[in-house]
Amino acid sequence: MTAPGGSNGGIRPQEAVERALAAARCDGCVVIADETSSANLRWAGNTLTTDGVSRSRQLTVVAISRDGKDARAGVVSRAGVRADQIEDVVREAEREAGQGSPAEDAQPLLEPGDEVASGASAAWDGPVTSTGIGVFRSFSTALGEAFGAAAAAGQRLYGFAQHRETSTFLGTSTGLRLRHDQPAGQVDMNAKSADLARSAWAGQGTRDFADVDVGALVADLTRRLEWARRRVELPAGRYETLLPPAAVADLLIYLYWSAGAKDALDGRTVFSQPGGGTRVGERLSGLPLTLRSDPSPAAAPALRCAPFVIAHASTRRSSVFDNGLGLQPTDWISGGELAALAQTRHSAGLSGLPVTPMIGNLVLDGRGSASLDEMVGRTGHGLLLTCLWYIREVDPQTLLLTGLTRDGTYLVENGEVTAAVNNFRFNESPVGMLARVTEAGVTGPALSREWGDYFTRTAMPPLRVDGFNMSSMSQAS
Amino acid sequence: MAGKAIDPGFTAYPLRELAAAALQRAADLGAARADFRAERIREQQISLSDGSLETLFDGDDLGLAVRVVVDGTWGFASAVDLTQAAALRAAAEAVEVAKVAAAINAEPIELADEPAYGDVSWLSAYETDPFEVSVADKVALLAGWSSGLLGHDRIDHVDASLHQVRECKFYADGATTALQQRVRLHPQVTAVAVEPGGRFETMRTLAPPAGRGLEYLGGGAWAGPGAWDFPAELAQLPELLAGKLAAPGVRPGRYDLVIDPSNLWLVIHESIGHATELDRALGYEAAYAGTTFATPDKCGSLQYGSPPMHVTGDRTAEHGLATVGYDDEGVAAQSWDLIAGGVLTGYQLDRRMARMQGLGRSNGCAFADSPGHMPIQRMANVSLRPAEGGPSTQELIAGVEDGIYILGDKSWSIDMQRYNFQFTGQRFYQISRGRLAGQLRDVAYQATTTDFWNAMEAVGGPQTYLLGGAFNCGKGQPSQVAPVSHGCPSVLMRGVRILNTAEEGA
Numbered sequence: 001m002t003a004p005g006g007s008n009g010g011i012r013p014q015e016a017v018e019r020a021l022a023a024a025r026c027d028g029c030v031v032i033a034d035e036t037s038s039a040n041l042r043w044a045g046n047t048l049t050t051d052g053v054s055r056s057r058q059l060t061v062v063a064i065s066r067d068g069k070d071a072r073a074g075v076v077s078r079a080g081v082r083a084d085q086i087e088d089v090v091r092e093a094e095r096e097a098g099q100g101s102p103a104e105d106a107q108p109l110l111e112p113g114d115e116v117a118s119g120a121s122a123a124w125d126g127p128v129t130s131t132g133i134g135v136f137r138s139f140s141t142a143l144g145e146a147f148g149a150a151a152a153a154g155q156r157l158y159g160f161a162q163h164r165e166t167s168t169f170l171g172t173s174t175g176l177r178l179r180h181d182q183p184a185g186q187v188d189m190n191a192k193s194a195d196l197a198r199s200a201w202a203g204q205g206t207r208d209f210a211d212v213d214v215g216a217l218v219a220d221l222t223r224r225l226e227w228a229r230r231r232v233e234l235p236a237g238r239y240e241t242l243l244p245p246a247a248v249a250d251l252l253i254y255l256y257w258s259a260g261a262k263d264a265l266d267g268r269t270v271f272s273q274p275g276g277g278t279r280v281g282e283r284l285s286g287l288p289l290t291l292r293s294d295p296s297p298a299a300a301p302a303l304r305c306a307p308f309v310i311a312h313a314s315t316r317r318s319s320v321f322d323n324g325l326g327l328q329p330t331d332w333i334s335g336g337e338l339a340a341l342a343q344t345r346h347s348a349g350l351s352g353l354p355v356t357p358m359i360g361n362l363v364l365d366g367r368g369s370a371s372l373d374e375m376v377g378r379t380g381h382g383l384l385l386t387c388l389w390y391i392r393e394v395d396p397q398t399l400l401l402t403g404l405t406r407d408g409t410y411l412v413e414n415g416e417v418t419a420a421v422n423n424f425r426f427n428e429s430p431v432g433m434l435a436r437v438t439e440a441g442v443t444g445p446a447l448s449r450e451w452g453d454y455f456t457r458t459a460m461p462p463l464r465v466d467g468f469n470m471s472s473m474s475q476a477s
Numbered sequence: 478m479a480g481k482a483i484d485p486g487f488t489a490y491p492l493r494e495l496a497a498a499a500l501q502r503a504a505d506l507g508a509a510r511a512d513f514r515a516e517r518i519r520e521q522q523i524s525l526s527d528g529s530l531e532t533l534f535d536g537d538d539l540g541l542a543v544r545v546v547v548d549g550t551w552g553f554a555s556a557v558d559l560t561q562a563a564a565l566r567a568a569a570e571a572v573e574v575a576k577v578a579a580a581i582n583a584e585p586i587e588l589a590d591e592p593a594y595g596d597v598s599w600l601s602a603y604e605t606d607p608f609e610v611s612v613a614d615k616v617a618l619l620a621g622w623s624s625g626l627l628g629h630d631r632i633d634h635v636d637a638s639l640h641q642v643r644e645c646k647f648y649a650d651g652a653t654t655a656l657q658q659r660v661r662l663h664p665q666v667t668a669v670a671v672e673p674g675g676r677f678e679t680m681r682t683l684a685p686p687a688g689r690g691l692e693y694l695g696g697g698a699w700a701g702p703g704a705w706d707f708p709a710e711l712a713q714l715p716e717l718l719a720g721k722l723a724a725p726g727v728r729p730g731r732y733d734l735v736i737d738p739s740n741l742w743l744v745i746h747e748s749i750g751h752a753t754e755l756d757r758a759l760g761y762e763a764a765y766a767g768t769t770f771a772t773p774d775k776c777g778s779l780q781y782g783s784p785p786m787h788v789t790g791d792r793t794a795e796h797g798l799a800t801v802g803y804d805d806e807g808v809a810a811q812s813w814d815l816i817a818g819g820v821l822t823g824y825q826l827d828r829r830m831a832r833m834q835g836l837g838r839s840n841g842c843a844f845a846d847s848p849g850h851m852p853i854q855r856m857a858n859v860s861l862r863p864a865e866g867g868p869s870t871q872e873l874i875a876g877v878e879d880g881i882y883i884l885g886d887k888s889w890s891i892d893m894q895r896y897n898f899q900f901t902g903q904r905f906y907q908i909s910r911g912r913l914a915g916q917l918r919d920v921a922y923q924a925t926t927t928d929f930w931n932a933m934e935a936v937g938g939p940q941t942y943l944l945g946g947a948f949n950c951g952k953g954q955p956s957q958v959a960p961v962s963h964g965c966p967s968v969l970m971r972g973v974r975i976l977n978t979a980e981e982g983a
Contacts, residue, residue, distance in 0.1 A: 047583035052553035054849035077536040080557040099613035104529035144580040158764035160954035190764035267671035274675025313534035392890045400982035427981040476894035
């Protein structure tokens with residue numbers, strides 16, 4: 001669907017950016033206009049619970065006031081700004097810039113000709129594409145049929161489907177005009193036996209729902225519910241554990257978010273070098289694992305993300321001064337060694353490392369070719385997980401994380417899944433775990449259970465981990 | 478109080494006209510029921526790193542939402558422009574959503590009755606609207622706190638932040654029209670020490686987020702009642718951090734615990750607050766946030782905890798983060814029992830669930846975090862009642878031979894049915910023969926909810942009571958956040974499992 005200009009309060013986002021830049025009197029200005037539309041369906045126990053569509057429009061103005069080497073930045077972001085309110089937003093940002101203290105991440109704004117994104121972004125002038133409830137028309141029909149079949153088979157289906165389109169227009173007083181259109185979608189599907197004792201989950205990221213096969217998702221869950229017909233109790237302890245791609249994504253997305261260069265330089269993360277500096281260059285895994293992000297249009301469609309920095313606020317891992325900076329394919333871990341940390345230009349200057357900002361996708365590749373089923377077939381005695389849940393940091397020194405196994409924890413004996421077991425609370429560090437990975441399978445699309453609402457673009461292999469620390473039993477089923 | 482009025486920038490919109498147009502359009506298109514919401518949420522985040530400005534972000538969210546029931550199915554749509562055209566379009570879109578969603582709906586939506594309140598307004602209890610004070614003054618305060626701490630040679634880094642929110646909401650359903658505004662603040666300071674060998678520790682202020690204005694920060698132009706004593710708390714941080722660095726690691730095992738309210742509020746949140754949400758019990762969150770072990774068949778019989786345990790849900794506590802005048806279904810704020818004498822007695826409800834379960838009136842827990850989201854059942858302030866004339870924290874500690882006193886929240890995690898949890902804290906003191914005997918480090922405690930609360934031997938008196946809380950309780954898909962407070966006294970627990978987190982990560 002294409003939204004008519006009238007839906008934008010009478011002004012196109014491109015024009016809002018130009019007007020804001022024209023109104024600016026400060027020493028530098030960045031303007032970001034975001035147009036977002038989304039649609040969602042949620043269900044439980046074979047029936048709808050909530051639904052909805054929404055549209056939003058956000059104008060963010062970064063006003064920069066320079067005084068010698070110092071720069072102060074005021075950031076004001078407002079929803080639903082009308083044409084006649086644009087100048088007010090700019091003035092407010094300029095006022096805040098005047099009131100703040102010098103920004104520690106101050107840098108010159110990028111200009112055309114600097115290392116900025118070029119032809120990679122969408123055409124600036126084109127219309128904004130929006131989504132609506134219609135994106136689910138065939139999906140909801142298939143889902144309704146699946147509810148009927150599930151009820152007949154003594155199953156209950158729970159889950160969520162969401163689709164979102166965001167168009168981001170970035171302009172600077174130095175002449176940059178960059179646009180990125182990002183479709184993003186996800187499906188979570190959870191099947192339970194009628195007595196709720198058995199539960200299985202599958203998730204999928206999608207750009208447009210054309211590739212979502214409800215029947216295939218439900219068939220996979222039915223197979224897992226069958227595995228759980230036999231159930232055994234296992235005590236806490238360290239187990240050889242097979243992590244499917246979703247569970248690998250659960251752990252490695254958190255590792256990625258924890259890989260900020262500035263915190264590492266400050267001596268306060270697992271990636272800090274004792275005595276100063278960072279652990280870049282240090283071996284983390286004996287396997288040739290590569291953890292990378294690829295913002296190029298050559299990335300698989302499901303992974304495509306913004307090819308330039310879009311920063312609505314400065315934080316420890318992002319800087320409003322870097323807006324528009326072109327992103328390059330980046331190895332965070334290369335051949336098992338820590339290769340890069342998430343940088344701003346400011347932190348790169350402090351660390352003497354390349355400028356490698358965060359990117360909106362994440363891929364782990366271990367050069368493996370085995371499927372998860374094949375890895376199960378080669379397992380003598382171990383656990384097979386489905387996904388992890390309620391993951392929280394316990395100790396930043398080692399990046400110790402805790403959390404639970406969820407919706408299908410299975411016992412593997414002599415190459416076969418023989419039973420479902422109780423869930424566990426784990427205490428594990430994804431960094432420490434990399435040293436105990438003994439096998440990586442083939443990399444494929446993965447949706448993190450824990451972080452899939454925020455980070456949908458991941459591809460991971462299944463991993464075999466030695467001595468995964470299951471700290472205690474959970475009664476949850 | 479000057480300046481204490483609902484944001485004129487919000488009330489300037491033709492809210493009543495928009496509501497009337499949207500509700501009429503929904504009815505014309507076949508909606509059996511409709512409600513209208515408009516919101517403006519102002520937010521400002523200021524963060525300093527080692528005294529330098531790291532984040533200065535001033536944002537808002539604005540929009541309207543229409544929720545309908547068409548042929549027994551929910552429909553919901555929202556728009557960003559507060560205009561007649563957008564309101565009419567949202568009403569039509571909501572009806573369209575209900576028609577598409579009908580393909581997967583098997584349970585007709587009906588809502589519990591609620592009295593009509595007419596045209597009402599409500600303002601939370603605060604003195605100084607943080608958005609009426611200049612950024613410069615707030616940055617200067619945080620910078621002063623930071624430089625004071627950075628002057629200590631034991632402190633290597635200081636993070637100081639202030640998160641401020643002002644939420645304006647307008648609701649209309651034809652029976653009730655409610656205009657509301659509330660303000661909240663979350664100030665935090667963390668000191669970091671890094672040893673030459675690479676080991677590092679942190680110590681954070683215990684000041685909870687509060688439904689208060691800038692007077693909460695104390696001093697200056699915004700002096701007023703209810704200030705937290707930041708000077709005193711900041712003055713203690715260097716020594717507390719040094720003590721933690723020098724502390725021995727805890728020996729794993731079972732210990733008696735005295736838990737300070739600055740730590741216990743989060744256990745209440747996770748193991749009682751979420752476990753007594755009826756939408757979880759009914760499975761609406763089964764694929765995401767999870768369900769609960771405290772199912773309705775156990776209401777009235779489940780021995781949740783020991784007899785001194787009395788837990789209430791409320792949307793009325795002054796300065797509570799979940800406190801409102803009316804919820805997002807026009808239900809007036811209430812207070813009710815969830816656990817009495819240790820026995821499960823109640824749930825948190827919205828109007829749909831109250832009707833479906835035959836529970837009479839809703840207790841007012843429907844809430845949407847933004848105009849773009851449909852209301853779902855969200856947590857009330859869930860609080861543990863202190864014992865009248867009960868012991869002080871010191872007296873609770875005196876009753877422990879070999880144990881640990883825990884203050885401040887840090888890490889938390891609980892399973893999807895709210896059985897198995899693990900928490901850490903800001904600081905831990907060894908208790909030996911009834912007295913504190915220095916700090917311990919690397920402490921985590923693990924328990925199963927009902928084991929834990931049944932191990933509660935004593936509840937402190939009102940003098941130990943503190944209203945803790947969080948801005949960021951997450952639930953629902955699409956994901957929504959909600960602010961919520963939890964009041965509690967200090968408590969004494971017997972025989973809780975303690976882990977050493979350094980050993981867990983080895």
